[in-house]
Amino acid sequence: MVVQIGDSVRRIEDPRLITGNGTYVDDVVLPGLLHLSIVRSPYAHAKITRIDVSAAVNIPGVVAAFTAADLADQLGSLPVGWIVEGTKLPDHPPLAIDTVRYVGDAVAVVVADDKAIAVDAAESVTVDYEQLPVVVGSEEAQKPDAPQLHAEAPENIAFEWEVNGGDWEAAAREAEVVVKQKIINQRLIPNAMETRGVVADYNPGSKQLTLWSSTQIPHLLRMLFSAVTGHPESRVRVIAPEVGGAFGSKLYIYAEEVITGIVAKQLGRPVKWIEGRQENYQATTHGRDHVTYAEIIGKRDGTILGLRCTVHANVGAYLSTFAPLIPTIYFGLMLAGQYKIRAIGCKTFGVFTNTTPVDAYRGAGRPEATYLVERMVDLFAQEIKRDPVAVRRKNMIGAFRRGHEVPTGVMYDTGNYKGTLNKALEMFDYRGFRKEQRAARREGRLLGVGFSCYVEISGAAPSAVAASLGAGAGLWESNTVRVHPTGSVTVYTGTSPHGQGHETSFAQIASAELGIDIDNIEVLHGDTDRQQFGTGTFGSRSIAVGGGALSLSLKKVLAKAKEIAAHQMGVSDSQVDFVNGNFVVEDIPERSMGFAEIAWEAYHAKDLPHGMEPGLEATSFFDPANFTWPFGCHIAVVEINQDTGDVKLIRYIGVDDVGNIINPMILAGMVHGGAAQGIGQALWETAVYSDDGQLITGSMLDYAVPNAKNLPSFELGHTVTPTRENPLGAKGAGETGTIAASPAVVNACVDALKHIGVTHIDMPVTSEKVWRLLDAAGKARPRRK
Amino acid sequence: MVSNNFEYFAPETFDEAARLLAKYRDDGKIVAGGYSLIPLMKLRLASPSVLIDIGGIDELRSITSNGGGLSVGSMATYYEISRSAAVQSAAPALAEAAGQVADVQVRNRGTIGGSLAHSDPAGDLPAVFLALGGTIVAKTRRGSREIAADRFFVDLLTTALRPTEIITEIRFPSAGARSGSAYAKFANKASHYAVAGVAALVTLGADGTVTDARVAVTGVGSKATRAKRTERILKGKEPTASVIRRASDRAAVELAGDVTDDIHASAEYREHLAKVMAENAITSAVERAGG
Incomplete structure (x- = not known):
C-alpha cells in the first residue's frame, strides 16, 4: 500500500x-x-x-x-x-x-x-x-564545610553558568509585585x-x-x-x-x-x-534534581516584567556525557516560555554529590524550565488575584512565522501560542468547570484545574550553534536511500530508535515521496557497519533532523530516476512529471515508466544518460540552521480526596503543535507516554537518598512508576504550524507530553487547595503532603452528613 | 537479581510434598505462587537450599461453600478467589481484597496460602483472614491441626506454622444472616501493598444494632492486627455514621508504638489512614449487612 x-x-x-x-x-x-x-x-x-x-x-x-x-x-x-x-x-x-x-x-x-x-x-x-563523609544534596554540597568529591572542583562545583537577557533593573523599577518561591524539581529514575x-x-x-x-x-x-x-x-x-x-538514559x-x-x-x-x-x-543515570530559587516580577494588571532564578543542579558523583547541557542550555535558555518577558536571568550551579550521575531524562531541562515558568506564572496570577488563563493570554507572544527572539538569546522558529490555548479551552469548557468547582466545594469535594502553556526546543541540532554552546560533536544527521534493482528500497538512517516507531514513520515518508508500497521499504538503523554515520535518537530530533536527511536523499534519488526516465523516453527532464509512482511525459499519459522499471534500468545500465554513474541511491547529511520549537497547551483536572489527601487525575487535555504530523497515531502514543511520565513526576515518582547516600527507593517496590490504572483517558488535539527549518516542516514530538504535564497537574492541585491559602506544593504531590495542608487548615476529614 | 543455588522439587501429591518437607525441614521451603518468596531469594534475603513447589497439587485449589462456611484451598489464586461466586456471596471482603492485590500478573499466580504463610506486614489477606475469623488447616505427613486466625500471626513475617507443616485449606465460618464484610485499602503507589488496609465484618441484630463486629488492620504495624477497641465501640450500638466514626478513630490503638514510619507514610499519617480505611470498610460492611 x-x-x-x-x-x-x-x-x-x-x-x-x-x-x-x-x-x-x-x-x-x-x-x-x-x-x-x-x-x-x-x-x-x-x-x-x-x-x-x-x-x-x-x-x-x-x-x-x-x-x-x-x-x-x-x-x-x-x-x-x-x-x-x-x-x-x-x-x-x-x-x-x-x-x-x-x-x-x-x-x-x-x-x-x-x-x-x-x-x-x-x-x-x-x-x-x-x-x-558523604553529601547527597546539591545545596549542602556547596557549603564550605561539605565533604569534597574531587580535588579539581572546589565546593563541589562542576560548572557555573549564567544567562541574563534584558534589563532587570529597569523591569524591577516598574514592578508592583514580586513573588519568590523555592521550587524543588525532584530526582527521577528513568526506568x-x-x-x-x-x-x-x-x-x-x-x-x-x-x-x-x-x-x-x-x-x-x-x-x-x-x-x-x-x-x-x-x-x-x-x-x-x-x-x-x-528516555535519555x-x-x-x-x-x-x-x-x-x-x-x-x-x-x-x-x-x-x-x-x-x-x-x-x-x-544508570538519573534525571532532574534541581533546587531552584525563583522570582517573578510584574504589574497588578497582569503584565509579567521579569523572571529569574538560581539553580543548584545535582549532577551526581561524576559528569555524565551530556550532564552540563541539561540544566544550562536546555533549561536556562528556555525560561521565556510562551511569554513576552522583558528581563530573564538564570544562574546555574552544577554540583557534584555522592549520588548516581544525573543527565538527560525525557524532556531534559525543558520539563524543569516549563515547570518553573508555569508554576511562577500561576503564583503571580494568584498573588494579583487574576485568572491564570487571563494572565497567560495577556503576556503571550503573538503568532509568528519568521522567527521570534526572546531575551535569553534564542530564536523560536514559528509559533501560534494562542492557537493551542484556544483549542485546549474549546475542548475543556473552562467556564463550566469553574461553576462545577464552586458547586463541588459546597458539597465538600475539591476539584482543581491546572494549565501548562509550553514551548520547547527540539530537533538537535544545528551543529555550529550547538558547538558555540558547548557541544563536542556535530549533531547533524545522515541518511542513505538505496533503491534495489527490483525496485524495493532500503532506508539507512543514523538515528537509532528505541520505541519511537521510526521503521514506520521513515518508511511512510519514503512511500509517500516515491509512490511505492510501504511493504517494499525497509528502514535499517542501529549498526555502525551498515549506516554511514549518525548522531542517534534523543531530544526529539529524529524526524526533524533524520527525517530531513531522508527527504534530501529521496529528492536526489527521484531527480536521478527522472533523468533516466526522460532519457529513455526521449524527452527532456522538464517534460517528465512524477505521478503516483510513475514517470509520465507531460500531455502524453500513455508514455510513462514505473519507478521499479527505472530502478532496473539504473542497475542494468545499458542505456543511461551520457556520463551518468550506474545505480540508484543517495546519501545526505542534513544539518539544520536552527532548532525547532514545538509548543502547546495542556490542561489537567484533579479531584482531591479530603479524607486521605489522595489526588486523582480525572481529566487530561493536551493540545500540541509539533508542526507537520507524519503519523498521528504514533504522535498520540508519544504524547500518551510522555504525559504519563510527566504526571508520574507530578504525583508519584521520586528518588530518595538517605543522608549516608543509600538509595532508599532502590527498587520498584519503593519507586512509583506511573501505571495506566491511575490515569484517565487522555483527550488530545493539535494545531499545525510547520517549521521552516527542515524539508518536512515537522518539529519533533518525543517529549512534549513530559514537558507539559508536570506543571499542569501541580497547578491543578494548588488550584484545588487555593481556598485554604495554598500557593505551592513541591513534587511529587503525595497524599500525605496534601493531607498535612488540609489538616493545618482544619479541613481534613470533615464530618460526613 | 540472581538467587543462590537451590534444589527444586515439584511434587504432584500432598503426601509427597509433606514427605519432602519433613526430610529437609529448616533447609526446605514451600513455594506456592512464588510472588513473595522468589523476589526475596533474588535479593538473597532468603536462601533456602531446597524449594518444594506445591503448584502442581490440584487438590489444594478447590473453593467450596456449604451451610457451615467457606473452604478455600491454600493454592487458590487471588484471581480465582476474587472471581469465585461462592466467595463473593459468603465472604465479600475476601473477594474484594483478593481483587485489589498488586496487579494482574500477581493475582494470577499469588495464592491465599502463600500470602498468609508469608505474613507480610502490608499484605491484604491477613487482615481479611483475621476479620472473618478464619481457621488455617495445617498438615504434616502424620496429621493435621487447625489454627485460629487470632493465634496465627506471631510477628513480622512470622506465623504459628511449624517447619514441617503445610497450609492446605483456609476455612471461614458462615457469617449468618444480616452480616456484611468489606475491605478498604489505601495502596502504596509503588508496590500496591497496603499503606493502610482494614477489613471489617459486621453482624446486625433484629433491632438494627451491632451484635458482632470484627475489624483488622494491615499495613500499619509489623503484622495484621485486630482493632478490638473499634469492635467494642461498635457492639451493641446502632451503626450510625457518628458511631462508625468514633469506632474508626480507635482503629490503630492496638498498634500504638508499632506504627511503621517510612518514606511512603509517616506514622502519624498511617494512623490517620487506618482510621479512614476503617470508616470506609465498616460503613460498607454495615451496608452489606442490610443496615
Whole structure:
C-alpha cells in the first residue's frame, strides 16, 4: 500500500515486538559466551584500601577477575561530550581506582561461564573500604564545610553558568509585585523497560571488536569507545539491536560498555553483561534534581516584567556525557516560555554529590524550565488575584512565522501560542468547570484545574550553534536511500530508535515521496557497519533532523530516476512529471515508466544518460540552521480526596503543535507516554537518598512508576504550524507530553487547595503532603452528613 | 537479581510434598505462587537450599461453600478467589481484597496460602483472614491441626506454622444472616501493598444494632492486627455514621508504638489512614449487612 504523510499507519515494528521475535542484547548468544558481573560499592564515599579477588577466581567456572589496576592501560577516563565554559573535568574512571563516590560505583568485575556463577563470585570479592563523609544534596554540597568529591572542583562545583537577557533593573523599577518561591524539581529514575546490557565479541584475527549495546547512540558510542580505550574506531562495530526504551538514559558512554569491550578483548572470548533492575537504579543515570530559587516580577494588571532564578543542579558523583547541557542550555535558555518577558536571568550551579550521575531524562531541562515558568506564572496570577488563563493570554507572544527572539538569546522558529490555548479551552469548557468547582466545594469535594502553556526546543541540532554552546560533536544527521534493482528500497538512517516507531514513520515518508508500497521499504538503523554515520535518537530530533536527511536523499534519488526516465523516453527532464509512482511525459499519459522499471534500468545500465554513474541511491547529511520549537497547551483536572489527601487525575487535555504530523497515531502514543511520565513526576515518582547516600527507593517496590490504572483517558488535539527549518516542516514530538504535564497537574492541585491559602506544593504531590495542608487548615476529614 | 543455588522439587501429591518437607525441614521451603518468596531469594534475603513447589497439587485449589462456611484451598489464586461466586456471596471482603492485590500478573499466580504463610506486614489477606475469623488447616505427613486466625500471626513475617507443616485449606465460618464484610485499602503507589488496609465484618441484630463486629488492620504495624477497641465501640450500638466514626478513630490503638514510619507514610499519617480505611470498610460492611 502506498501511504501518505499524515496517515495513521500501523507500526511496522510491533508484530515482531509483541510476539517475542525482537532481538534485544540479552538475546544475543555467541559460542563460548562468558558472563560478566560487577562488584559495586556499597558505600557512597570511601577510600578503597584493598581489593582481593582470589576467592572469586578460585570458584569453579570463574574465568577471570579484574580491577582497575589490571586494565589501567586500556581504560581511559569517561569523556564529557558537552562542556560549558569553566566546566571542571575530574577523571571518571570506568572502574574506581582508589576512591568510590556513589553507591553503585564499579570496583571490580568477575567473568564466568554462566551468569549465576559470575554473580556468586562477585560476592566473593573482598574490598576493604575506609568510609569518607558523604553529601547527597546539591545545596549542602556547596557549603564550605561539605565533604569534597574531587580535588579539581572546589565546593563541589562542576560548572557555573549564567544567562541574563534584558534589563532587570529597569523591569524591577516598574514592578508592583514580586513573588519568590523555592521550587524543588525532584530526582527521577528513568526506568526504561529494558535495562542496559552489552555483549562484546573480539576477533583476534581481524582485530575487530563488535559491541551490542542497548544504546541510543551507536555511532557516538563507537567514537567515544575508541577515544577511551585506544582501540581504532575503524575496528569497532557497535550494534544497537532492539532497544527497549531509554528516555535519555542510554544516551551516554557508560563504564560497562568500555569494561565489557576491553575484557572481551583481553580474554579473546565473547562477554555479556546484563544490568539488573536494582543495578539499573544505581548505575544508570538519573534525571532532574534541581533546587531552584525563583522570582517573578510584574504589574497588578497582569503584565509579567521579569523572571529569574538560581539553580543548584545535582549532577551526581561524576559528569555524565551530556550532564552540563541539561540544566544550562536546555533549561536556562528556555525560561521565556510562551511569554513576552522583558528581563530573564538564570544562574546555574552544577554540583557534584555522592549520588548516581544525573543527565538527560525525557524532556531534559525543558520539563524543569516549563515547570518553573508555569508554576511562577500561576503564583503571580494568584498573588494579583487574576485568572491564570487571563494572565497567560495577556503576556503571550503573538503568532509568528519568521522567527521570534526572546531575551535569553534564542530564536523560536514559528509559533501560534494562542492557537493551542484556544483549542485546549474549546475542548475543556473552562467556564463550566469553574461553576462545577464552586458547586463541588459546597458539597465538600475539591476539584482543581491546572494549565501548562509550553514551548520547547527540539530537533538537535544545528551543529555550529550547538558547538558555540558547548557541544563536542556535530549533531547533524545522515541518511542513505538505496533503491534495489527490483525496485524495493532500503532506508539507512543514523538515528537509532528505541520505541519511537521510526521503521514506520521513515518508511511512510519514503512511500509517500516515491509512490511505492510501504511493504517494499525497509528502514535499517542501529549498526555502525551498515549506516554511514549518525548522531542517534534523543531530544526529539529524529524526524526533524533524520527525517530531513531522508527527504534530501529521496529528492536526489527521484531527480536521478527522472533523468533516466526522460532519457529513455526521449524527452527532456522538464517534460517528465512524477505521478503516483510513475514517470509520465507531460500531455502524453500513455508514455510513462514505473519507478521499479527505472530502478532496473539504473542497475542494468545499458542505456543511461551520457556520463551518468550506474545505480540508484543517495546519501545526505542534513544539518539544520536552527532548532525547532514545538509548543502547546495542556490542561489537567484533579479531584482531591479530603479524607486521605489522595489526588486523582480525572481529566487530561493536551493540545500540541509539533508542526507537520507524519503519523498521528504514533504522535498520540508519544504524547500518551510522555504525559504519563510527566504526571508520574507530578504525583508519584521520586528518588530518595538517605543522608549516608543509600538509595532508599532502590527498587520498584519503593519507586512509583506511573501505571495506566491511575490515569484517565487522555483527550488530545493539535494545531499545525510547520517549521521552516527542515524539508518536512515537522518539529519533533518525543517529549512534549513530559514537558507539559508536570506543571499542569501541580497547578491543578494548588488550584484545588487555593481556598485554604495554598500557593505551592513541591513534587511529587503525595497524599500525605496534601493531607498535612488540609489538616493545618482544619479541613481534613470533615464530618460526613 | 540472581538467587543462590537451590534444589527444586515439584511434587504432584500432598503426601509427597509433606514427605519432602519433613526430610529437609529448616533447609526446605514451600513455594506456592512464588510472588513473595522468589523476589526475596533474588535479593538473597532468603536462601533456602531446597524449594518444594506445591503448584502442581490440584487438590489444594478447590473453593467450596456449604451451610457451615467457606473452604478455600491454600493454592487458590487471588484471581480465582476474587472471581469465585461462592466467595463473593459468603465472604465479600475476601473477594474484594483478593481483587485489589498488586496487579494482574500477581493475582494470577499469588495464592491465599502463600500470602498468609508469608505474613507480610502490608499484605491484604491477613487482615481479611483475621476479620472473618478464619481457621488455617495445617498438615504434616502424620496429621493435621487447625489454627485460629487470632493465634496465627506471631510477628513480622512470622506465623504459628511449624517447619514441617503445610497450609492446605483456609476455612471461614458462615457469617449468618444480616452480616456484611468489606475491605478498604489505601495502596502504596509503588508496590500496591497496603499503606493502610482494614477489613471489617459486621453482624446486625433484629433491632438494627451491632451484635458482632470484627475489624483488622494491615499495613500499619509489623503484622495484621485486630482493632478490638473499634469492635467494642461498635457492639451493641446502632451503626450510625457518628458511631462508625468514633469506632474508626480507635482503629490503630492496638498498634500504638508499632506504627511503621517510612518514606511512603509517616506514622502519624498511617494512623490517620487506618482510621479512614476503617470508616470506609465498616460503613460498607454495615451496608452489606442490610443496615
